[in-house]
Amino acid sequence: xxxxxxxxxxxxxxxxxxxxxxxxxxxxxxxxxxxxxxxxxxxxxxxxxxxxxxxxxxxxxxxxxxxxxxxxxxxxxxxxxxxxxxxxxxxxxxxxxxxxxxxxxxxxxxxxxxxxxxxxxxxxxxxxxxxxxxxxxxxxxxxxxxxxxxxxxxxxxxxxxxxxxxxxxxxxxxxxxxxxxxxxxxxxxxxxxxxxxxxxxxxxxxxxxxxxxxxxxxxxxxxxxxxxxxxxxxxxxxxxxxxxxxxxxxxxxxxxxxxxxxxxxxxxxxxxxxxxxxxxxxxxxxxxxxxxxxx
Amino acid sequence: xxxxxxxxxxxxxxxxxxxxxxxxxxxxxxxxxxxxxxxxxxxxxxxxxxxxxxxxxxxxxxxxxxxxxxxxxxxxxxxxxxxxxxxxxxxxxxxxxxxxxxxxxxxxxxxxxxxxxxxxxxxxxxxxxxxxxxxxxxxxxxxxxxxxxxxxxxxxxxxxxxxxxxxxxxxxxxxxxxxxxxxxxxxxxxxxxxxxxxxxxxxxxxxxxxxxxxxxxxxxxxxxxxxxxxxxxxxxxxxxxxxxxxxxxxxxxxxxxxxxxxxxxxxxxxxxxxxxxxxxxxxxxxxxxxxxxxxxxxxxxxxxxxxx
Numbered sequence: 001x002x003x004x005x006x007x008x009x010x011x012x013x014x015x016x017x018x019x020x021x022x023x024x025x026x027x028x029x030x031x032x033x034x035x036x037x038x039x040x041x042x043x044x045x046x047x048x049x050x051x052x053x054x055x056x057x058x059x060x061x062x063x064x065x066x067x068x069x070x071x072x073x074x075x076x077x078x079x080x081x082x083x084x085x086x087x088x089x090x091x092x093x094x095x096x097x098x099x100x101x102x103x104x105x106x107x108x109x110x111x112x113x114x115x116x117x118x119x120x121x122x123x124x125x126x127x128x129x130x131x132x133x134x135x136x137x138x139x140x141x142x143x144x145x146x147x148x149x150x151x152x153x154x155x156x157x158x159x160x161x162x163x164x165x166x167x168x169x170x171x172x173x174x175x176x177x178x179x180x181x182x183x184x185x186x187x188x189x190x191x192x193x194x195x196x197x198x199x200x201x202x203x204x205x206x207x208x209x210x211x212x213x214x215x216x217x218x219x220x221x222x223x224x225x226x227x228x229x230x231x232x233x234x235x236x237x238x239x240x241x242x243x244x245x246x247x248x249x250x251x252x253x254x255x256x257x258x259x260x261x262x263x264x265x266x267x268x269x270x271x272x273x274x275x276x277x278x279x280x281x282x283x284x285x286x287x288x289x290x291x292x293x294x295x
Numbered sequence: 296x297x298x299x300x301x302x303x304x305x306x307x308x309x310x311x312x313x314x315x316x317x318x319x320x321x322x323x324x325x326x327x328x329x330x331x332x333x334x335x336x337x338x339x340x341x342x343x344x345x346x347x348x349x350x351x352x353x354x355x356x357x358x359x360x361x362x363x364x365x366x367x368x369x370x371x372x373x374x375x376x377x378x379x380x381x382x383x384x385x386x387x388x389x390x391x392x393x394x395x396x397x398x399x400x401x402x403x404x405x406x407x408x409x410x411x412x413x414x415x416x417x418x419x420x421x422x423x424x425x426x427x428x429x430x431x432x433x434x435x436x437x438x439x440x441x442x443x444x445x446x447x448x449x450x451x452x453x454x455x456x457x458x459x460x461x462x463x464x465x466x467x468x469x470x471x472x473x474x475x476x477x478x479x480x481x482x483x484x485x486x487x488x489x490x491x492x493x494x495x496x497x498x499x500x501x502x503x504x505x506x507x508x509x510x511x512x513x514x515x516x517x518x519x520x521x522x523x524x525x526x527x528x529x530x531x532x533x534x535x536x537x538x539x540x541x542x543x544x545x546x547x548x549x550x551x552x553x554x555x556x557x558x559x560x561x562x563x564x565x566x567x568x569x570x571x572x573x574x575x576x577x578x579x580x581x582x583x584x585x586x587x588x589x590x591x592x593x594x595x596x597x598x599x600x601x602x603x
Binding site: 047050052053054070071072074075078079080081082085086087088089090091094097098099101102103104105106138 | 317318319320321322324325326328329332333408411412413414415416418419420421422423424598599601
């Protein structure tokens with residue numbers, strides 16, 4: 001089943017084009033990472049998907065037009081837009097009461113179960129909780145909702161590494177079950193690399209790279225090149241080159257592993273390095289075409 | 296994205312039709328409750344006003360016997376006015392408190408949820424914008440009048456009780472008080488006054504404030520007040536007239552068609568209720584049409600507006 005389907009999705013704020021004709025197709029059971037620099041259009045894309053902003057072009061989320069049917073869509077969709085959106089005056093118990101009162105798919109016992117694993121007190125107000133605890137509370141509310149699509153927009157912004165790790169562990173172990181779909185944007189790409197099934201780079205309102213993580217691991221390899229092999233390695237047209245402690249590290253796209261092994265130590269490429277290679281190049285050459293951009 | 300082997304195709308509708316995972320919800324009820332959680336001034340301010348009225352009355356208790364004694368010598372109308380004063384004051388205090396709370400609340404509520412970004416949380420739940428705006432409109436149009444009414448009746452009951460205790464303590468008769476002060480009649484008059492003037496007649500005021508609150512990106516107070524002032528100024532400069540100002544004044548002080556007051560206060564027993572005249576006032580119906588328009592506009596604006 002296709003959960004999100006967009007064709008020619010466009011959105012402009014005055015003369016600023018936030019989304020410049022995006023095509024997107026997310027199937028059920030996928031965890032898509034939407035990665036891009038600040039102002040690339042990630043949040044605008046998510047807001048369109050969540051029915052928070054009008055758009056041009058075609059967009060269907062769970063078979064519905066999100067702008068026309070936000071309230072209906074929210075029965076099947078959950079989102080954490082930013083850690084700071086839980087109302088600060090609200091008590092934990094009030095948050096549970098309210099969500100239980102308005103959401104037919106909210107399982108209060110489940111939320112209580114998640115909260116029991118934390119140190120959050122029922123009588124505390126959101127303003128009295130630490131940033132990490134607010135996220136835990138929000139996540140407990142969201143994970144107790146039997147939804148089909150979960151959208152996370154920078155969910156771990158400003159959290160320390162323990163909370164960040166715990167956040168993704170919870171989402172993956174206690175929530176994700178293959179019938180759900182997750183779309184996540186984040187700048188902390190290292191932390192999501194292992195949980196994603198799909199990857200998408202977005203820059204200046206356009207998708208500049210889209211692939212599954214299997215394709216990513218097959219296609220992109222990083223080589224720490226032996227000093228005497230650097231010239232030979234450059235012949236193979238690396239996407240990106242960087243120096244670490246005097247060693248040259250080259251990022252290759254679509255070159256066989258065996259060929260690269262002769263040049264040096266072959267490693268798995270990181271999303272972060274590919275991001276720098278792709279988006280960095282984009283920044284220098286506005287019209288550059290990048291592998292995978294046609295998807 | 297391409298399909299994966301792990302993805303289990305699962306059609307949307309059967310899962311919904313199963314219905315076993317859905318439980319009944321009351322979005323409107325919970326939306327109103329959440330307003331009361333957030334804006335505690337909705338009930339604290341009227342409570343404080345009631346407390347103030349009682350406090351003031353306690354001070355006047357010392358001279359009560361003298362005043363009741365003096366009232367006995369007056370003619371019926373003045374007698375009633377003298378005796379009714381504490382009850383009128385209590386009702387007046389509460390009504391003013393409710394009016395102020397209602398205005399402040401309406402102006403802030405849809406603006407505040409965007410300013411603190413909590414609107415993103417509210418919008419992440421399956422509650423429609425119209426539901427939210429109607430629940431907010433119900434605060435000045437239902438919750439506050441009901442609170443005002445019940446608190447006023449309770450306060451007046453306490454005042455009457457205290458008066459009787461004080462008068463009996465001084466050996467004075469309570470017959471005059473008993474015959475002139477009819478709590479039941481007062482409570483009905485008050486309810487009528489609240490429904491006609493504070494709800495039906497003032498409804499467009501609250502509707503306008505809610506719409507401005509949903510629209511303004513900053514300073515909703517200015518946006519609520521400046522446009523009418525600008526119209527008045529332009530009218531005065533260009534046409535040298537003041538129709539709009541008069542109309543506005545009528546909007547605020549109007550609703551007098553609902554009753555004919557002889558004693559100067561709505562709760563005076565001499566007041567005649569004229570619901571027929573009130574209901575046949577065109578201004579009432581135009582106002583209600585505008586209220587509906589403002590509320591629909593506020594709901595629509597809430598859909599477009601994001602956090603600020």
